[in-house]
Amino acid sequence: TSVAPLAIRGRVLSFDADPALVPSGGRGAVRYIEDGLVLVEDGLIKAVGEAPAMLRELSAQVMVADHRPHLILPGFIDPHLHMPQTQVVASYGAELMEWLQKYTFPEESRYGDPAVAAGASRFLLDELLANGTTTAAVFCTTHPGSVDAFFAESLSRGLRMVAGKVMMDRNAPPALLDAAEEGAADSEALIARWHGRGRLEYAISPRFAPTSSEAQLEATAALARAHPDLHVQTHLSENLGEIDFVKQLFPWAADYTAVYERYGLVRPKGLFGHCIHLGDREWRAMARGGATAVFCPTSNLFLGSGLFDLARARVEGVKVGLATDIGGGTSYSMLRTASEAYKVLALRGQTLPAFEAFHMMTAGNAAAMGLEERIGRIAPGLEADMVVLDSQATTALRRRMERVDNLADELFALLVLGDERSTVATYAAGRRVFDRRSGPARPAH
Ligand code: GUN
Ligand code: ZN
Numbered sequence: 001t002s003v004a005p006l007a008i009r010g011r012v013l014s015f016d017a018d019p020a021l022v023p024s025g026g027r028g029a030v031r032y033i034e035d036g037l038v039l040v041e042d043g044l045i046k047a048v049g050e051a052p053a054m055l056r057e058l059s060a061q062v063m064v065a066d067h068r069p070h071l072i073l074p075g076f077i078d079p080h081l082h083m084p085q086t087q088v089v090a091s092y093g094a095e096l097m098e099w100l101q102k103y104t105f106p107e108e109s110r111y112g113d114p115a116v117a118a119g120a121s122r123f124l125l126d127e128l129l130a131n132g133t134t135t136a137a138v139f140c141t142t143h144p145g146s147v148d149a150f151f152a153e154s155l156s157r158g159l160r161m162v163a164g165k166v167m168m169d170r171n172a173p174p175a176l177l178d179a180a181e182e183g184a185a186d187s188e189a190l191i192a193r194w195h196g197r198g199r200l201e202y203a204i205s206p207r208f209a210p211t212s213s214e215a216q217l218e219a220t221a222a223l224a225r226a227h228p229d230l231h232v233q234t235h236l237s238e239n240l241g242e243i244d245f246v247k248q249l250f251p252w253a254a255d256y257t258a259v260y261e262r263y264g265l266v267r268p269k270g271l272f273g274h275c276i277h278l279g280d281r282e283w284r285a286m287a288r289g290g291a292t293a294v295f296c297p298t299s300n301l302f303l304g305s306g307l308f309d310l311a312r313a314r315v316e317g318v319k320v321g322l323a324t325d326i327g328g329g330t331s332y333s334m335l336r337t338a339s340e341a342y343k344v345l346a347l348r349g350q351t352l353p354a355f356e357a358f359h360m361m362t363a364g365n366a367a368a369m370g371l372e373e374r375i376g377r378i379a380p381g382l383e384a385d386m387v388v389l390d391s392q393a394t395t396a397l398r399r400r401m402e403r404v405d406n407l408a409d410e411l412f413a414l415l416v417l418g419d420e421r422s423t424v425a426t427y428a429a430g431r432r433v434f435d436r437r438s439g440p441a442r443p444a445h
Helices: 024-029 051-057 096-112 114-130 144-156 180-194 214-226 240-249 256-262 280-289 297-302 310-316 334-347 354-368 395-401 407-417
Strands: 006-015 030-041 044-050 063-074 076-082 133-139 161-164 200-206 231-236 270-274 292-295 319-322 386-389 423-428 431-435
Touching (some): 006 051, 006 354, 024 354, 030 051, 044 051, 063 354, 063 423, 076 270, 076 292, 076 334, 096 114, 096 240, 114 423, 133 200, 133 386, 133 423, 144 180, 180 214, 200 214, 240 256, 319 334, 319 354, 334 407, 395 407
Parallel strands (some): 006 063, 231 270, 292 319
Antiparallel strands (some): 006 030, 030 044, 063 386, 423 431
């Protein structure tokens, strides 16, 4: 459906390159237009430039949403989270394996009920859009209906979403288990039903090595071979007990990563959550495979899993994503997530400058997901997914901004002190899907 042309005015900020890879503090990677205009047509960005000059040329038919003095950024991208864990967030007192058994598996067992999955999907998408996140890589549950629910809700909102049915056939309650062939066949049917509809993309989603038999991983390998362009998402090397368990379950494997390599899953658009305790060989295998390590700082701190080594990933040439990991993670906000990333890296003697952080949340995560030609930047031809941010949204932000006189410091304070209260509006495919004044924009039907 064609949408009337729209232009969005404000302080436009986007990244042409990773500031970490550009000399002199990464300035050359930053595209910033103080009084900018983004022209949107049919869901895509048509033009970006200086507002006064562009407005002189535009027809009076074009509606202008004037967001000055707010910032306009590419919509945030969250490359790892769990749809069925919105009521697991903030469960007390456990490390990963206990947390899964005690809270997460019982909760996910409820998602065989389509109404539960539909309600959670609506809630999750409302929450993501309120936080300015327009694309996510999402684990549903074992139940195929949980994917139907999530994709149906995403489709009706016109979002680019990546999601899949979790495959798991052992070491969990029976209500959550599929079987080797069944899990792959259900995934195949979901791919046929959803992949490529609107902006939806299916992700092959074995939960993690401990919950899949070798037979299931074989079936997953065949599925992945049959669909070489699809995302694969799973978990890797999050927790020391988990790593020991993998050693027991797969005695033939040199290490945890070798299990996924054996089944052809360490490949481009392979999204591996956590990657905290990787050995030398594993880092090289990730790099060789062109896979992505996904850094989930609020989850890694909350579950006491460990501190991600960003410098190491960069040295090894491994792509990195930054994600919330709801519900091991504790915030839906990519701003808060980046703020916790900064603190994790501080404990490692590493830094995360503001431009690098904002690049990660946008173009960096797009590249980490292999979606850089569609989303992540404000540039002609890309999809019109954008977030408008108010860097003065709270008393603490306003107080801090009195002493800020440059963009880098403003962005850094915004990411440390900001959260969903800073979201003024969120656009997906050029449609306003969240507005601070009126809440989420729901589909008309
Ligand atoms: N490893 C396997 N499943 C999960 C999960 O749901 N959350 C996290 N954080 N790690 C996992
Ligand atoms: Zn996870």
